[in-house]
Amino acid sequence: MAERKLELKIRQISKEDLSWAKKTADTFKERRPQTLPEVYAREQVLLDQAPPTRQLKLQVLRVGGLGIVAIPCEVFGITGLKIKAQSPLQPTFNIELANGYFGYIPPPEQHRLGGYTTWRARSAGLEVEAEPKITECVLGLLEEVSGKPRRIISDDDYPFGDYPKAVLASRPIAYYRCNEFNAPEAIDATGNGNGGVYEGGIAFYLEGPMSENVPQGNKINRALQLAGGWLKASLKNLAQNYTVEFWFCNYLPVETRGVTGYLLSRPSADSNGDYIGIGGTEAGGGKLFFGSGISDNVLFGRTSITLKTWHHLAFVRDGNKVNIYLDGHNSPEISGEASGDFSSGADEIFIGRRADNSDTFEGRIDEVAIFNRALSIKEIAAHYKAATSSKK
Numbered sequence: 001m002a003e004r005k006l007e008l009k010i011r012q013i014s015k016e017d018l019s020w021a022k023k024t025a026d027t028f029k030e031r032r033p034q035t036l037p038e039v040y041a042r043e044q045v046l047l048d049q050a051p052p053t054r055q056l057k058l059q060v061l062r063v064g065g066l067g068i069v070a071i072p073c074e075v076f077g078i079t080g081l082k083i084k085a086q087s088p089l090q091p092t093f094n095i096e097l098a099n100g101y102f103g104y105i106p107p108p109e110q111h112r113l114g115g116y117t118t119w120r121a122r123s124a125g126l127e128v129e130a131e132p133k134i135t136e137c138v139l140g141l142l143e144e145v146s147g148k149p150r151r152i153i154s155d156d157d158y159p160f161g162d163y164p165k166a167v168l169a170s171r172p173i174a175y176y177r178c179n180e181f182n183a184p185e186a187i188d189a190t191g192n193g194n195g196g197v198y199e200g201g202i203a204f205y206l207e208g209p210m211s212e213n214v215p216q217g218n219k220i221n222r223a224l225q226l227a228g229g230w231l232k233a234s235l236k237n238l239a240q241n242y243t244v245e246f247w248f249c250n251y252l253p254v255e256t257r258g259v260t261g262y263l264l265s266r267p268s269a270d271s272n273g274d275y276i277g278i279g280g281t282e283a284g285g286g287k288l289f290f291g292s293g294i295s296d297n298v299l300f301g302r303t304s305i306t307l308k309t310w311h312h313l314a315f316v317r318d319g320n321k322v323n324i325y326l327d328g329h330n331s332p333e334i335s336g337e338a339s340g341d342f343s344s345g346a347d348e349i350f351i352g353r354r355a356d357n358s359d360t361f362e363g364r365i366d367e368v369a370i371f372n373r374a375l376s377i378k379e380i381a382a383h384y385k386a387a388t389s390s391k392k
Helices: 016-029 036-049 075-088 108-113 132-146 162-169 379-387
Strands: 001-009 051-064 066-070 092-095 174-176 197-198 200-207 222-227 230-234 242-250 258-268 273-281 287-291 299-304 310-318 321-328 336-338 348-351 362-371
Touching: 001 132, 001 336, 016 036, 051 132, 066 336, 066 379, 075 132, 075 200, 108 200, 162 174, 162 362, 222 379, 230 362, 230 379, 242 258, 242 348, 258 362, 273 310, 287 321, 287 336, 287 379, 299 321, 299 379, 321 379, 348 362
Parallel strands: 066 092
Antiparallel strands: 001 051, 051 066, 174 362, 197 230, 200 222, 222 362, 230 348, 242 310, 242 362, 258 273, 258 348, 273 287, 287 299, 310 321, 321 336
16 A cells, blocks of 8 residues: 655635625625525635645555555546556556545646536635646556556557548548547657647547447547637648548537537638538538638538537548538538648648637547548548448
8 A cells, every 4th residue: 555645736716706706705794605606705715715735645555456546536537547547557446535525626628618616615626737646646656556667558558440440541641539638739640740739628538439440448439529629730741632531529509609610620821721610500500611711602511410419521622622521421512612722831730620710619529630632532431431330
């Protein structure tokens, strides 16, 4: 057994918020708080008067080859998965609320997304970096009790099924499988070293398109949930003719805003550029659309994108000809002409936003592949078939 005490800071409140809390608390000095804002205001005042740090007792036990982790907080599922995946003891399990109660420990990216688990209170107010610090501490304790180094997560932990094998056989210049536990690095599975970057609000390691032919660790295909965030790929010498292929699942009702969300964009040297989105209240509600920069020439698809349903998309530019294929169909969902100068300074691809960062996509993204050529419909259909055909 090994034990360590870890001192963590309490998240500080802004002067403006503290001023509001004190003014609000002054309105019910002679009674108990009765509304949620009053309860929250009282918590802020009391927490501001409390010590600025907390001391956590973290423990790890080894029983033979079994690892047991004890954390005095409410632990998110992804934190437990991180610890299990890297533990030198297999199996390892986690016990939360052990030896104390210090509230929720959302991973840093969850603080960007908000929600009640990120609300500051006496019962849950640890610093934003509490989760990675706790995770690092208990992994060190696991190394101590086992006498072995932690496991390094690699591509071997995410076996390639028929779909990723088919994609790689078509030789993409970058392939992001979206398996990561956290930001900022998006790993390129091709070995070409074209890593991407995750930016903004993203939840990691959620379930992706559930096909037995896109398996990963424990046969669960992982994906990203974009919530104001995106994937950015900066690629050297990205060709004029190119293809971007990925899976997406929209979580935002189409009546919510003018454009439901932008799925893909590539800015160009002449300020036109390519972008694909899902229509909203302004036009094309629930259908895919393609545009080129500031041009009014917007092309709409014919298929309604079902809410919370996975779809496969492939965008192909071949000279001035553009085609968008949906769910492996031989006929394009959108087809047309669009000029665009991608000869220089146009090597960025954004997944989940337009280049000007308007109307980010709110939903899940997975298996993003970028090709330095125009794929044929035969290749695209073969990729989709590899993901969806049943194995005997």
